[in-house]
Amino acid sequence: MKYIDLRSDTVTKPSKGMLAAMMKAKTGDDVFGEDPAINELQEKCAKLTGKEKALFVPTGVMGNQLAIKAHTIQGDEVIVESESHILNYETAASSIISNVQLLQLKGENGILDVETVRAHVRSNEYYFPKTRLICLENTHNRAGGVILPIKTIKAISTFAREYGIKMHLDGARIFNAIAETKISLKDYAYNFDTISFCFSKGLGCPIGSILCGDAETIDLAHKWRKILGGGMRQAGILGAAAIYALNNNVKRLKDDNARAKRFAKALADTGNYKIDVENVHTNIVVFCSHKHSKEEFMKLAKKKGLLFSSGSYDLIRAVFHMDLSEADVTKAINVLKNL
Known part of the structure; x- marks a missing residue:
């Protein structure tokens, strides 16, 4: 049947055009930073998001967890929405890898509002964990692909910057949101210190995600990618697939x-x-x-x-x-x- x-x-399976691009890919050892396709992809994604650097990773989970690791120190607290992917589908990785606790806040159809976030940021009492990071998810998987309103994102981002709290976007399906809102990836990314998105979902690639941010954060994430076994050698065949997807599969x-x-x-x-x-x-x-x-x-x-x-x-x-x-x-x- x-x-x-x-x-x-x-x-999804790679299309004929994507397979052709993969077959033609020039490759090198990405652990040495010598894979042309991966380097091109990372530069392309950094430019698309308006960030300094980008890092190709095998999975969306790794992208999220590297962001959490790079932004926090052990004992910190990370605010997430109660139905978020980071909380529900990443096997408590943030407690294992980063030794942080997740504070889950209930949103309306997956959407947090700034006042709820504000009310749950910890004061500086010594017996409280430090609120170090806020993670949002757009589109929101468990809420049924809901798009977070840009007004809400901007309000939370403005508040976070005022209080020195970092912001990460799990943008696994951000391009599905862009298709509806016509808001650019750069305009979404501006509100976050880091943003990750997947190539292996709607974009149709076999493998891969990307994490984008400032150079210092991405350099630290790069080190932890290696620690977690995410360094790949001739990864250009995957980089070529992702470049093809960005050029052909977004619209x-x-x-x-x-x-x-x-x-x-x-x-x-x-x-x-x-x-x-x-x-x-x-x-x-x-x-x-x-x-x-x-x-x-x-x-x-x-x-x-x-x-x-x-x-x-x-x-x-x-x-x-x-x-x-x-x-x-x-x-x-x-x-x-x-x-």
């Missing part, structure tokens, strides 16, 4: 977002699913079935040729990506109308 795979945008993300919205509206119209259509901002749709438990639904859907992933709590997640066609989306909708 050929499945329509809605589990994640990480399931088409609006199509993934549009298909997600079409899917969400169609499900809502059936009356058989609980879904907040207004909250579908980008390429992720979270919903639950009025007829079946999450586990039952996913088993029945698989028998019909549809693959979904588990969202938070009782939610089912569908993610739209470049390997799905309009016909695939139509078929998925028709199957779910009768499930």
Whole structure:
């Protein structure tokens, strides 16, 4: 059976154009800083974000954790939203690698407001941990691909700078937000000391993420990348894929977002699913079935040729990506109308 795979945008295969770019890549030893494609990619991403330097890393988790490590000292506190990827899907890495504790604050659909953040920044009493870093996530995975409003980001950033608190953006799917808001990557990145984003999600690469920031922070992250086993040798084939993606796969993300919205509206119209259509901002749709438990639904859907992933709590997640066609989306909708 050929499945329509809605589990994640990480399931895509490299396109013919990307594979051709990978095959032609000039390579060198990146541990020695001699890989031409990786160097070009890092320079390109630094320029796109308006930062001094960038560092290619194998995964988004490593990008986030290197940022936390570079910004903090052990015993510090890091503010995160309660449904964030850093808190929920990174296996407590920040407590293991950086020896910091995460203070989770509940946002509205994943969105923190500046007053909530302000109220939870620690005073300078000796028995409190130091509030050293605030991490935001845009788009917000567990909230269903919600876009953080730029006004909110700017307010938190202004407050953080006033109090000497660092800011990191987990921008794994930032380009999906850009496709909707038309706000540039540089304008988003301006509000943060560091920003990471993934090549292996909507951009369609097989592997890779990037961390961008000032030279001192990225140099420290580079050292910790090596400590954590993230130094790679002839990584240019991956760098070439990422360069191809940035040049060719960004503009088409609006199509993934549009298909997600079409899917969400169609499900809502059936009356058989609980879904907040207004909250579908980008390429992720979270919903639950009025007829079946999450586990039952996913088993029945698989028998019909549809693959979904588990969202938070009782939610089912569908993610739209470049390997799905309009016909695939139509078929998925028709199957779910009768499930």
